[in-house]
Amino acid sequence: MTTALRVTVWNEYRHEKSSTHPASKIYPEGMHSAIAQGLREYPGLEVRTATLDEPEHGLTDDVLANTDVLTWWGHMAHGQVSDEIVAKVHARVLDGMGLIVLHSGHFSKIFKRLMGTTCDLKWREADDNERIWVVEPGHPIAEGLGETIELADEEMYGERFDIPAPETLVFVSWFKGGEVFRSGCCYTRGRGKIFYFRPGHESYPTYYNPEVRRVIANAVRWAAPSAGPKPVFGNAKPRQ
Amino acid sequence: MTTALRVTVWNEYRHEKSSTHPASKIYPEGMHSAIAQGLREYPGLEVRTATLDEPEHGLTDDVLANTDVLTWWGHMAHGQVSDEIVAKVHARVLDGMGLIVLHSGHFSKIFKRLMGTTCDLKWREADDNERIWVVEPGHPIAEGLGETIELADEEMYGERFDIPAPETLVFVSWFKGGEVFRSGCCYTRGRGKIFYFRPGHESYPTYYNPEVRRVIANAVRWAAPSAGPKPVFGNAKPRQ
Amino acid sequence: MTTALRVTVWNEYRHEKSSTHPASKIYPEGMHSAIAQGLREYPGLEVRTATLDEPEHGLTDDVLANTDVLTWWGHMAHGQVSDEIVAKVHARVLDGMGLIVLHSGHFSKIFKRLMGTTCDLKWREADDNERIWVVEPGHPIAEGLGETIELADEEMYGERFDIPAPETLVFVSWFKGGEVFRSGCCYTRGRGKIFYFRPGHESYPTYYNPEVRRVIANAVRWAAPSAGPKPVFGNAKPRQ
Amino acid sequence: MTTALRVTVWNEYRHEKSSTHPASKIYPEGMHSAIAQGLREYPGLEVRTATLDEPEHGLTDDVLANTDVLTWWGHMAHGQVSDEIVAKVHARVLDGMGLIVLHSGHFSKIFKRLMGTTCDLKWREADDNERIWVVEPGHPIAEGLGETIELADEEMYGERFDIPAPETLVFVSWFKGGEVFRSGCCYTRGRGKIFYFRPGHESYPTYYNPEVRRVIANAVRWAAPSAGPKPVFGNAKPRQ
Numbered sequence: 001m002t003t004a005l006r007v008t009v010w011n012e013y014r015h016e017k018s019s020t021h022p023a024s025k026i027y028p029e030g031m032h033s034a035i036a037q038g039l040r041e042y043p044g045l046e047v048r049t050a051t052l053d054e055p056e057h058g059l060t061d062d063v064l065a066n067t068d069v070l071t072w073w074g075h076m077a078h079g080q081v082s083d084e085i086v087a088k089v090h091a092r093v094l095d096g097m098g099l100i101v102l103h104s105g106h107f108s109k110i111f112k113r114l115m116g117t118t119c120d121l122k123w124r125e126a127d128d129n130e131r132i133w134v135v136e137p138g139h140p141i142a143e144g145l146g147e148t149i150e151l152a153d154e155e156m157y158g159e160r161f162d163i164p165a166p167e168t169l170v171f172v173s174w175f176k177g178g179e180v181f182r183s184g185c186c187y188t189r190g191r192g193k194i195f196y197f198r199p200g201h202e203s204y205p206t207y208y209n210p211e212v213r214r215v216i217a218n219a220v221r222w223a224a225p226s227a228g229p230k231p232v233f234g235n236a237k238p239r240q
Numbered sequence: 241m242t243t244a245l246r247v248t249v250w251n252e253y254r255h256e257k258s259s260t261h262p263a264s265k266i267y268p269e270g271m272h273s274a275i276a277q278g279l280r281e282y283p284g285l286e287v288r289t290a291t292l293d294e295p296e297h298g299l300t301d302d303v304l305a306n307t308d309v310l311t312w313w314g315h316m317a318h319g320q321v322s323d324e325i326v327a328k329v330h331a332r333v334l335d336g337m338g339l340i341v342l343h344s345g346h347f348s349k350i351f352k353r354l355m356g357t358t359c360d361l362k363w364r365e366a367d368d369n370e371r372i373w374v375v376e377p378g379h380p381i382a383e384g385l386g387e388t389i390e391l392a393d394e395e396m397y398g399e400r401f402d403i404p405a406p407e408t409l410v411f412v413s414w415f416k417g418g419e420v421f422r423s424g425c426c427y428t429r430g431r432g433k434i435f436y437f438r439p440g441h442e443s444y445p446t447y448y449n450p451e452v453r454r455v456i457a458n459a460v461r462w463a464a465p466s467a468g469p470k471p472v473f474g475n476a477k478p479r480q
Numbered sequence: 481m482t483t484a485l486r487v488t489v490w491n492e493y494r495h496e497k498s499s500t501h502p503a504s505k506i507y508p509e510g511m512h513s514a515i516a517q518g519l520r521e522y523p524g525l526e527v528r529t530a531t532l533d534e535p536e537h538g539l540t541d542d543v544l545a546n547t548d549v550l551t552w553w554g555h556m557a558h559g560q561v562s563d564e565i566v567a568k569v570h571a572r573v574l575d576g577m578g579l580i581v582l583h584s585g586h587f588s589k590i591f592k593r594l595m596g597t598t599c600d601l602k603w604r605e606a607d608d609n610e611r612i613w614v615v616e617p618g619h620p621i622a623e624g625l626g627e628t629i630e631l632a633d634e635e636m637y638g639e640r641f642d643i644p645a646p647e648t649l650v651f652v653s654w655f656k657g658g659e660v661f662r663s664g665c666c667y668t669r670g671r672g673k674i675f676y677f678r679p680g681h682e683s684y685p686t687y688y689n690p691e692v693r694r695v696i697a698n699a700v701r702w703a704a705p706s707a708g709p710k711p712v713f714g715n716a717k718p719r720q
Numbered sequence: 721m722t723t724a725l726r727v728t729v730w731n732e733y734r735h736e737k738s739s740t741h742p743a744s745k746i747y748p749e750g751m752h753s754a755i756a757q758g759l760r761e762y763p764g765l766e767v768r769t770a771t772l773d774e775p776e777h778g779l780t781d782d783v784l785a786n787t788d789v790l791t792w793w794g795h796m797a798h799g800q801v802s803d804e805i806v807a808k809v810h811a812r813v814l815d816g817m818g819l820i821v822l823h824s825g826h827f828s829k830i831f832k833r834l835m836g837t838t839c840d841l842k843w844r845e846a847d848d849n850e851r852i853w854v855v856e857p858g859h860p861i862a863e864g865l866g867e868t869i870e871l872a873d874e875e876m877y878g879e880r881f882d883i884p885a886p887e888t889l890v891f892v893s894w895f896k897g898g899e900v901f902r903s904g905c906c907y908t909r910g911r912g913k914i915f916y917f918r919p920g921h922e923s924y925p926t927y928y929n930p931e932v933r934r935v936i937a938n939a940v941r942w943a944a945p946s947a948g949p950k951p952v953f954g955n956a957k958p959r960q
Contacts, residue, residue, distance in 0.1 A: 144467055180652045228374065476636070479659065668859075
């Protein structure tokens with residue numbers, strides 16, 4: 001019997017609360033609700049949500065200790081995420097918690113801290129169409145997909161994306177306006193697995209797309225903690 | 241409900257049939273029997289065996305089509321493996337079948353063909369003791385292990401190991417005689433996942449070691465095929 | 481005082497000899513002449529050429545022994561390259577000779593042998609425009625380039641490109657028709673460095689493009705042999 | 721004509737000033753002097769030094785702007801390096817300056833920030849002997865070496881070393897006491913190249929060893945900035 005994987009879907013949840021912003025119509029209950037709903041379509045996942053304006057951003061010690069994989073969406077309020085919470089999330093990732101960073105989360109404190117780079121990129125809000133190509137079709141995160149995911153309207157993100165070269169590059173995006181982007185990037189930091197997935201601008205219904213949902217569910221499973229050895233550091237006696 | 245993973249344990253099975261060879265005492269029913277027995281301790285695996293001297297080396301089209309992960313042990317008779325069978329195994333790996341290459345299998349035709357290099361190394365049969373260090377403790381293949389696997393007696397394999405740099409290096413071995421070795425190496429070729437695992441000389445009871453068995457079972461699960469998109473090659477119409 | 485790097489530019493040289501083929505107009509002296517001419521614009525390179533229809537394809541033991549970096553263009557006659565010569569080139573690469581594989585050389589015997597995969601891809605001859613994006617701007621092969629290389633007309637190559645994930649991915653191409661491609665891929669095999677570079681269809685004047693020439697010259701320098709230790713293989717006495 | 725590479729050798733320079741510490745005998749003018757002296761044996765390098773107790777730690781804006789490659793040794797006073805200087809060094813690395821991190825520099829603020837992990841490890845001061853094996857003999861950093869570098873006495877560093885998997889693993893160390901360590905690790909962050917090199921405990925004359933000096937000189941050359949495209953980030957107009 002396998003235990004359910006405990007997923008916490010974190011969202012900044014600001015755009016959606018502004019009645020004049022398109023996100024308030026597309027995601028009236030917040031993007032986290034749509035992402036969580038998508039994950040609940042898959043068996044074996046126990047999903048809860050947490051948002052910026054909750055106490056401790058909804059990421060208390062207890063929540064973090066009981067999260068196997070955390071997904072992260074943020075955009076306009078990265079700076080309001082407390083450094084203390086970021087340090088706790090960082091420690092949990094190194095200890096094995098999976099982390100799925102979505103779209104504008106590329107500029108979150110936690111992603112930049114884990115990557116060590118600026119994580120900067122090109123962007124354009126212009127209803128570009130995006131075609132996400134699977135370049136590593138044997139990878140578990142590509143399970144159940146076709147050759148491409150077609151998104152009729154999305155924000156463009158273009159290279160140079162200032163990240164460490166991913167350990168595995170699963171997806172590359174094509175944009176009508178002429179750009180490409182490394183859209184699905186796997187990393188290991190400490191014992192934790194990290195996946196960055198590009199699409200998901202707040203002004204488009206991307207998180208209702210079944211293939212996007214599939215990718216996030218696949219990524220959550222891929223990033224599940226493994227019960228490997230807890231590293232022992234510090235002064236050590238000879239083994240021989 | 242998950243379907244069982246279908247594993248075929250392939251063995252050259254020659255040393256064990258020579259009554260003067262230590263392998264005939266340690267593995268009277270062949271190393272494949274010990275490896276298969278080890279895998280059967282883990283749930284969700286459906287294990288069969290195949291050996292060199294069976295027709296088509298036991299790897300008929302039907303067997304290969306119904307194998308999710310193949311494990312490979314060979315040593316003295318690499319040259320007797322038919323090129324036709326190797327071509328079929330190669331095609332199946334590229335199509336998604338997992339491949340676990342054990343010990344002296346580093347010099348098998350199939351491993352050399354997949355790697356593109358000589359796969360040569362240093363060796364010494366001298367009852368070295370080996371300490372396998374987990375260097376990537378968050379990797380699924382390290383699940384359930386401690387910091388090291390201690391093998392009191394093993395053949396030494398030493399660097400330079402002439403392989404492409406592994407996509408993930410999970411284990412590094414220390415040998416009493418002064419050598420190190422990249423002992424657990426992950427690769428993707430086509431849609432197939434490949435894991436090379438060092439220990440397993442025929443003169444030692446290595447495949448009865450519970451941690452070695454654990455690694456092989458973990459590797460089999462990690463190398464399970466994913467239902468990703470089947471690549472489409474050749475002349476293509478524009479998408480736009 | 482630095483010794484010149486000895487470069488051999490190899491070309492199939494068949495399309496260009498067919499008077500009805502556009503290549504006969506664009507490259508009247510063969511694509512190898514254009515590639516060699518481009519390299520000669522850079523200091524420190526001593527460039528010669530070799531072609532399929534010369535004895536031993538122009539790749540005698542003496543030529544190979546005196547080549548630091550070999551560039552390879554082939555297309556319609558991959559099957560006519562002798563297996564014996566391929567084996568010699570393979571051995572030289574593992575021994576440290578650099579190899580730059582150009583465009584349709586993806587299907588050459590030598591590239592497939594070094595990669596261990598089919599090296600298959602999508603293609604279309606349709607005057608697509610190609611935009612090559614630099615994704616790793618700190619890499620020596622990107623030296624002197626802008627953010628992109630723009631090619632008004634090229635053959636399209638699209639993903640899935642069935643190669644091992646490159647050790648470093650330097651370029652990604654965008655095509656008007658909707659595809660992307662990993663266009664600049666670095667590998668190490670044995671002591672040899674290998675670079676695959678996508679553009680260069682025989683019906684377009686790509687090898688006169690100064691930025692394409694710059695990339696090839698940069699790649700040649702990057703792939704230069706290093707005087708590292710010659711690996712020692714086989715039975716080894718203890719070091720301790 | 722090639723311009724000299726401008727190298728700044730940075731050292732904490734505290735152990736050596738303590739008259740009771742062995743370092744004061746071994747490196748009476750500081751470890752930086754020995755490292756700089758070693759680099760000056762190689763042509764094409766213009767070497768200066770900088771230390772913690774100089775104003776701005778010797779790393780003024782002017783010094784950083786005129787440094788192509790920085791080497792870093794620190795141990796007991798990592799915490800005294802100003803965050804402001806670390807931020808400047810970080811920005812310079814992302815902009816292309818090479819960084820060679822030596823021994824106990826694994827715990828420096830700059831290395832941890834670039835890696836995103838704890839960079840923790842096992843250690844033992846016990847006159848272990850260390851044997852550094854070249855595992856990637858074709859890499860420029862291995863130029864001029866034999867198969868191993870033998871250090872009669874060194875501090876032990878052992879796995880698990882909590883770093884991101886290196887892009888290229890050039891060296892692996894063997895220690896008499898039974899440990900292994902990934903001793904030579906290459907990274908790219910932004911446009912900068914980073915090399916971590918293990919040996920160099922302050923109580924041993926390691927930086928007088930000609931092979932250790934050779935590695936540092938090779939690494940400095942490998943990490944030299946490339947004149948690739950300066951990334952353009954932010955809002956972007958369509959290219960098509």
